[in-house]
């Protein structure tokens with residue numbers, strides 16, 4: 001049996017590189033040799049035991065690689081093709097997928113909440129030398145020759161997720177948009193709001209490195225929540241409330257601030273992952289009759305989504321490279337989690353090379 005190196009989750013605060021069996025491709029599946037991957041904020045939740053996955057699972061869900069093996073039933077790909085695979089791998093066949101809700105894929109049987117997120121969640125993930133890609137026909141996106149691995153790795157999850165916050169809000173040309181929190185996903189939401197045509201983007205963030213990057217991604221004003229009353233300031237700057245507020249943290253306080261800084265009839269687009277109870281205060285919600293809209297989105301995946309995002313990098317409409325601040329080898333993954341998790345040295349996103 002052939003083996004490979006992989007980052008295995010063994011329990012809360014227990015991860016590390018192990019030799020595990022190398023996957024092989026069954027019908028409709030492919031194996032890619034990973035050439036670049038990264039660590040997601042969600043992986044930190046897994047590491048800390050805040051999001052449960054089975055011990056023994058290889059984690060990570062942002063793969064760039066080269067096709068090593070193609071199972072039966074696939075067409076249009078060949079061994080050696082460079083591919084990007086989304087964090088979400090829809091089957092493309094089920095009720096959810098065919099209703100354009102790929103992230104809630106039911107794997108051929110209807111609808112399953114978060115069912116499209118499989119890598120490093122319900123099946124082995126990308127922080128490894130090799131990765132088994134399910135439903136490969138729907139999920140292998142060929143990388144254009146002129147794009148490097150580093151230019152596309154952040155499209156698998158954070159750019160797709162961040163942009164989707166702006167897309168789900170249906171931002172219109174001339175809208176005012178507030179983006180609450182400027183972690184990697186919030187920064188991509190800011191970039192997405194700009195691409196969607198917002199005329200005025202206000203972001204909320206207190207970390208100096210992230211504040212600076214927020215301006216680079218398209219924010220006109222960055223508010224430090226430690227220095228001002230965020231809601232009052234956004235209402236003042238937008239003369240009555242933002243058209244759209246994007247929540248990118250997953251806390252009661254940011255959700256509530258997002259709701260409170262909207263104009264009546266505005267849209268709260270929520271990207272955060274919440275735990276415990278999430279409450280909607282009636283006063284911020286105009287007692288339920290203020291025509292507010294609350295929408296949520298899980299990272300859109302699939303090869304067509306990846307093709308579209310890569311085309312944005314190719315045409316220089318979006319540059320994800322500034323977000324990639326640190327580089328590590330797969331063998332240094334524990335150190336990489338430390339640096340990423342503690343945000344030390346201005347770390348935004350790390351690249352991991354097997």
Ligand SMILES: [Zn+2]
Pocket residue numbers: 040041042043061087157158
């Ligand atoms: Zn993620």
Ligand SMILES: [Zn+2]
Pocket residue numbers: 090091092093094095096097098104105106107108
């Ligand atoms: Zn499906």
